[in-house]
Amino acid sequence: MRMQDIARRLGISAMTVSRALKSDASVAPATRAAVLKAIEELGYVPNQIAGSLSSSRSGFAAILVPSLNNPHFSETVLALGNALHDRNMQLLIGNTDYDRHREAELVRAFLARKPEAIILTSDGHDPRILPMLSKAKIPVIEIWDLPARPIQHVVGFSNQLAMRGLIASLIGEGYSRITYLGEADDAETRGASRRLGYCEAMAAAGLAPRLCSIGRPPATMSDGERGLDTVLGAYPDTELVACVSDPLAFGVIAACQRRGWAVPGRMAVSGFGDFEIARIAVPAITTVQIDAGQIGREAGAIIGEAFKTRRDAMPTAISRLVPALPCLRASTARPG
Amino acid sequence: MRMQDIARRLGISAMTVSRALKSDASVAPATRAAVLKAIEELGYVPNQIAGSLSSSRSGFAAILVPSLNNPHFSETVLALGNALHDRNMQLLIGNTDYDRHREAELVRAFLARKPEAIILTSDGHDPRILPMLSKAKIPVIEIWDLPARPIQHVVGFSNQLAMRGLIASLIGEGYSRITYLGEADDAETRGASRRLGYCEAMAAAGLAPRLCSIGRPPATMSDGERGLDTVLGAYPDTELVACVSDPLAFGVIAACQRRGWAVPGRMAVSGFGDFEIARIAVPAITTVQIDAGQIGREAGAIIGEAFKTRRDAMPTAISRLVPALPCLRASTARPG
DNA sequence: GCATACGATGTTATCGATAACATATGTCAT
DNA sequence: ATGACATATGTTATCGATAACATCGTATGC
Numbered sequence: 001m002r003m004q005d006i007a008r009r010l011g012i013s014a015m016t017v018s019r020a021l022k023s024d025a026s027v028a029p030a031t032r033a034a035v036l037k038a039i040e041e042l043g044y045v046p047n048q049i050a051g052s053l054s055s056s057r058s059g060f061a062a063i064l065v066p067s068l069n070n071p072h073f074s075e076t077v078l079a080l081g082n083a084l085h086d087r088n089m090q091l092l093i094g095n096t097d098y099d100r101h102r103e104a105e106l107v108r109a110f111l112a113r114k115p116e117a118i119i120l121t122s123d124g125h126d127p128r129i130l131p132m133l134s135k136a137k138i139p140v141i142e143i144w145d146l147p148a149r150p151i152q153h154v155v156g157f158s159n160q161l162a163m164r165g166l167i168a169s170l171i172g173e174g175y176s177r178i179t180y181l182g183e184a185d186d187a188e189t190r191g192a193s194r195r196l197g198y199c200e201a202m203a204a205a206g207l208a209p210r211l212c213s214i215g216r217p218p219a220t221m222s223d224g225e226r227g228l229d230t231v232l233g234a235y236p237d238t239e240l241v242a243c244v245s246d247p248l249a250f251g252v253i254a255a256c257q258r259r260g261w262a263v264p265g266r267m268a269v270s271g272f273g274d275f276e277i278a279r280i281a282v283p284a285i286t287t288v289q290i291d292a293g294q295i296g297r298e299a300g301a302i303i304g305e306a307f308k309t310r311r312d313a314m315p316t317a318i319s320r321l322v323p324a325l326p327c328l329r330a331s332t333a334r335p336g
Numbered sequence: 337m338r339m340q341d342i343a344r345r346l347g348i349s350a351m352t353v354s355r356a357l358k359s360d361a362s363v364a365p366a367t368r369a370a371v372l373k374a375i376e377e378l379g380y381v382p383n384q385i386a387g388s389l390s391s392s393r394s395g396f397a398a399i400l401v402p403s404l405n406n407p408h409f410s411e412t413v414l415a416l417g418n419a420l421h422d423r424n425m426q427l428l429i430g431n432t433d434y435d436r437h438r439e440a441e442l443v444r445a446f447l448a449r450k451p452e453a454i455i456l457t458s459d460g461h462d463p464r465i466l467p468m469l470s471k472a473k474i475p476v477i478e479i480w481d482l483p484a485r486p487i488q489h490v491v492g493f494s495n496q497l498a499m500r501g502l503i504a505s506l507i508g509e510g511y512s513r514i515t516y517l518g519e520a521d522d523a524e525t526r527g528a529s530r531r532l533g534y535c536e537a538m539a540a541a542g543l544a545p546r547l548c549s550i551g552r553p554p555a556t557m558s559d560g561e562r563g564l565d566t567v568l569g570a571y572p573d574t575e576l577v578a579c580v581s582d583p584l585a586f587g588v589i590a591a592c593q594r595r596g597w598a599v600p601g602r603m604a605v606s607g608f609g610d611f612e613i614a615r616i617a618v619p620a621i622t623t624v625q626i627d628a629g630q631i632g633r634e635a636g637a638i639i640g641e642a643f644k645t646r647r648d649a650m651p652t653a654i655s656r657l658v659p660a661l662p663c664l665r666a667s668t669a670r671p672g
Numbered sequence: 673g674c675a676t677a678c679g680a681t682g683t684t685a686t687c688g689a690t691a692a693c694a695t696a697t698g699t700c701a702t
Numbered sequence: 703a704t705g706a707c708a709t710a711t712g713t714t715a716t717c718g719a720t721a722a723c724a725t726c727g728t729a730t731g732c
Contacts, residue, residue: 001471002688013712018690026709043467048448049394050688053385053717068410068429077404081431090445093404093429095414109426112384131379135337221616250616257618277613280557280586282593338718349682354720362679386718389687676730683724688717695712702704 001044009042010034021046052114060090061117061303062110066098067218071275073121075292076143076299080119083300087307089116098189098217100126111136117303122147122156124188139306141299145190146321153306154319155298159190162288162324163197163272164204167242169326170270170286171205173334175240178202179210181227181252182244183217191217191244194272198242210235219244224251228259239268240332246271246278249285253331268332283330294322337380345378346370357382388450396426397453397639398446402434403554407611409457411628412479412635416455419636423643425452434525434553436462447472453639458483458492460524475642477635481526482657489642490655491634495526498624498660499533499608500540503578505662506606506622507541509670511576514538515546517563517588518580519553527553527580530608534578546571555580560587564595575604576668582607582614585621589667604668619666630658 003014010017012031019025020035027035038044052058061084065073081091094110096103104126110118111132118133122142133140133151140152145159170178180198183191199209212231215223227248231241243249249271256263263269263283270286271278278285298320305318339350346353348367355361356371363371374380388394397420401409417427430446432439440462446454447468454469458478469476469487476488481495506514516534519527535545548567551559563584567577579585585607592599599605599619606622607614614621634656641654 003690004688014688015690015713016711019711022690026711028710031710043471045444045447045468045471047389047450047688049385049389049450050717051690053383053389053719054688054690056717058385068404068413069407071405074404074431078431078433093431095410095417095429097414108381111381114383114385132381135379135381221612225616247612250613254616254618276557276583277586280561280590282590339720340718350718351683351720352681355681358720362681364680367680383718386687387720389689390718390720392687674732678727678729680727681725684722686721687719691714691716693712693714695710697708697710699706699708701706 001042003046006035006038006042006044010038056114058114058116059088060092060113060115061119062092062094062113062115063119063121064094064096064103064106064110065121066096066123068093068095070218072144072273072290072292076296079293079296080299081296083297084303087300087304089303096121098123100124104129107132117141117306119143119299120151121145122154123190125151139303141302143295143299145193146319150317150319152317153302154317155295155302155322157290157322157324158197159193159324160197160200162290162326163194163242164201165197165324166270166272166286166288166326167198167201168204169328170240170242170268170332171201171207173328173332175268175332176205176207177210177235177237177239178207178242179212179231179235179238179240180242180244181224181231181248182211182213183215183219183223184213185216186213186244189217191219194244210238219248221247221251221254224248224253225255225258226251228252228255241267241269243269243271246273246275246285246287249287249331250277250281253281253283253285264331264333265335270332274327278327278329281331283333286329286332287327288324289327290324291322298322337378339382342371342374342378342380346374392450394450394452395424396428396449396451397455398428398430398449398451399455399457400430400432400439400442400446401457402432402459404429404431406554408480408609408626408628412632415629415632416635417632419633420639423636423640425639432457434459436460440465443468453477453642455479455635456487457481458490459526461487475639477638479631479635481529482655486653486655488653489638490653491631491638491658493626493658493660494533495529495660496533496536498626498662499530499578500537501533501660502606502608502622502624502662503534503537504540505664506576506578506604506668507537507543509664509668511604511668512541512543513546513571513573513575514543514578515548515567515571515574515576516578516580517560517567517584518547518549519551519555519559520549521552522549522580525553527555530580546574555584557583557587557590560584560589561591561594562587564588564591576606577603578606580608582609582611582621582623585623585667586613586617589617589619589621600667600669601671606668610663614663614665617667619669622665622668623663624660625663626660627658634658 094106117139274289430442453475610625
């Protein structure tokens with residue numbers, strides 16, 4: 001069924017049907033009502049492929065995330081989806097599964113469908129996507145981390161500064177034998193930034209870094225369970241395990257409890273991200289709090305901005321920071 | 337940049353370029369190589385919108401899930417994405433946020449883009465989507481739950497039977513004062529099926545159902561934390577809280593631990609779904625294990641089947657069951 | 673040696689909505 | 703009353719790739 005069919009049935013032209021479906025076009029109210037009624041009755045769904053080809057407006061933006069199974073990303077996706085919905089745009093989601101090659105494939109696949117904007121989660125990218133993105137002439141937004149060399153717009157926070165702040169606070173609490181537990185092969189991921197932040201904070205306090213790693217990104221609770229042994233093998237005198245993420249920290253805590261070690265009495269543990277589990281776990285987990293929804297909303301606002309100043313090539317890259325604050329909880333509480 | 341431009345540069349026709357990009361078309365190897373080289377150099381990305389309009393093959397399937405932040409759904413999405421990737425199709429994901437109205441909107445939005453198949457997570461649907469789906473003449477697959485009245489294909493398991501099996505096992509362990517903690521307003525959701533399964537198991541053992549609810553779907557860890565009070569308010573003699581999901585169960589356990597109650601000594605707790613946390617938590621949580629990846633793979637296989645027997649309207653609806661097995665762990669262990 | 677087949681490529685029409693332009697009717701100010 | 707202008711609608715061309723058909727040259731079989 002095409003617009004033509006609807007039009008013929010009403011004795012009008014397809015163009016009028018098309019206009020009746022756009023809220024701003026000039027159509028007589030009676031005509032519009034008749035069109036909408038016919039469409040409803042016939043269950044007609046316009047072919048957006050044809051519409052997009054003709055108008056060169058695809059009506060969607062694409063977001064690529066490394067993992068769906070992550071409360072932060074899903075919150076960002078939800079917030080961005082809502083922001084775009086308000087602008088009559090759809091959000092299409094791609095899952096890179098922490099794989100750069102797959103990310104590159106997805107960028108190509110999405111660009112072929114002509115998104116009006118693309119949002120990348122800014123771990124390192126395959127260099128081949130850069131020329132594709134610049135040729136596409138659409139807003140590109142990198143979210144979550146602050147990349148060393150931004151492609152265009154950025155919304156996020158500095159993982160490095162955030163972790164540095166957390167570790168500095170913990171050192172301030174009197175901890176010094178702090179061992180970092182991160183992911184293996186984390187080059188150019190947010191894990192690497194956090195590790196760097198840890199090292200800086202330790203160095204600032206005149207302490208030598210104590211680094212361990214386990215599993216590949218994303219770190220899981222199971223990695224944490226195994227991770228405690230790794231940490232103790234390398235640094236038996238550890239008094240606090242600073243983990244790259246909350247699920248990892250939860251796994252470490254579970255491993256301690258299985259050994260009958262009190263947390264924080266015998267071993268303190270910190271995480272990163274303020275996942276729900278960090279608040280609910282017993283003990284509650286010290287972490288860094290991030291407003292994932294805010295990142296999505298800011299990204300939506302940037303897309304809105306970019307469309308206003310359209311036509312002439314994007315003039316200025318926008319960069320917005322969201323807060324990332326240390327959040328000390330029971331898992332690192334000092335006795336007394 | 338269009339195919340035309342590539343073609344002109346090579347002194348050939350656009351059609352040859354088009355053919356060079358399809359793996360099965362007959363093009364001289366030398367020509368194909370030249371085309372691919374030119375495309376690579378120029379960074380040309382074919383306009384799939386035009387391609388789809390012309391060939392009436394959009395090259396993607398759509399999946400709607402109620403939540404991204406759920407390890408099961410994300411695993412299903414991942415597995416289905418891989419299965420489709422092998423068939424040269426892309427998977428586009430929509431998030432209904434447990435909202436039927438939003439689901440209906442998304443169905444319409446996706447159908448406008450002419451997906452070649454659509455996968456729904458089978459909670460109750462807005463009835464208005466049914467005529468749209470049937471007019472679309474594409475495979476429709478409902479996953480996860482077994483709907484009372486399937487639209488077409490189904491891949492899943494019976495939440496009702498699975499919960500009944502779990503509760504029966506727990507009764508077999510000697511528990512009788514089992515209180516169910518589910519979500520409010522769960523009509524026609526998988527939560528309702530699980531509740532029903534609980535009631536059946538209790539009835540079969542001659543026990544009266546003890547029902548409580550808290551929060552709206554999806555149940556969170558925080559709901560569980562508050563839920564313990566609700567349960568104890570209604571049924572103070574409860575010896576086991578059977579939760580509609582693992583995160584809820586984890587919250588209940590955390591609440592017990594905050595009170596200083598031993599789990600399972602003072603209170604036993606069960607969940608549903610075998611999320612990672614159910615294995616890692618201390619104590620590990622009794623639950624029902626589901627192979628979410630299998631659901632995605634089966635769905636992919638059904639799409640493959642449907643495409644083979646295409647052209648003539650889908651002949652038979654396929655229905656596949658995946659296992660859902662009770663998994664007794666420490667959180668419901670009997671003393672001794 | 674000739675007909676048939678097939679492999680490689682070109683040409684034309686088409687997918688369905690919409691932009692751009694054209695037309696008709698009515699309204700208002702001078 | 704009449705031109706200027708807005709409103710409502712129709713007509714035609716277009717977006718870019720591809721299906722369908724056409725063409726041409728060469729290999730193959732008898």
